[in-house]
Amino acid sequence: QVQLVESGGGPVQAGGSLRLSCxxxxxxxxxxxxxxxxxxxxxxxxxxxxxxxxxxxxxxxSVKGRFTISRDNVKNTVYLQMNSLKPEDTAVYYCAxxxxxxxxxxxxxxxxxxxxxQVTVSS
Numbered sequence: 001q002v003q004l005v006e007s008g009g010g011p012v013q014a015g016g017s018l019r020l021s022c023x024x025x026x027x028x029x030x031x032x033x034x035x036x037x038x039x040x041x042x043x044x045x046x047x048x049x050x051x052x053x054x055x056x057x058x059x060x061x062s063v064k065g066r067f068t069i070s071r072d073n074v075k076n077t078v079y080l081q082m083n084s085l086k087p088e089d090t091a092v093y094y095c096a097x098x099x100x101x102x103x104x105x106x107x108x109x110x111x112x113x114x115x116x117x118q119v120t121v122s123s
Contacts, residue, residue: 050103
């Protein structure tokens with residue numbers, strides 16, 4: 001069965017960096033788009049970025065230039081490198097698998113989700 005397992009979250013000071021990983025299994029990883037979303041306390045789940053099966057990643061405007069998504073199709077893992085973190089980046093971060101090879105900003109275009117990893121940025 002499809003499994004997505006995030007890791008790498010934790011506490012960090014503003015201006016710091018974290019790299020989140022999402023290990024995937026149970027499907028042909030290289031042929032699916034992958035996405036990262038986040039959910040802050042009391043808010044809805046927000047698109048962060050996506051990387052298609054092939055092609056460049058796409059990001060939420062507020063993280064462009066600070067966050068980078070990459071994928072390793074040998075290790076079946078997608079990464080979210082987060083630099084210059086801000087307190088407003090505090091959230092639970094989720095990786096998700098697209099229904100097809102494309103990436104998407106739309107939550108309903110993803111049909112499998114990880115359990116999430118907490119990122120807490122202090123000022």
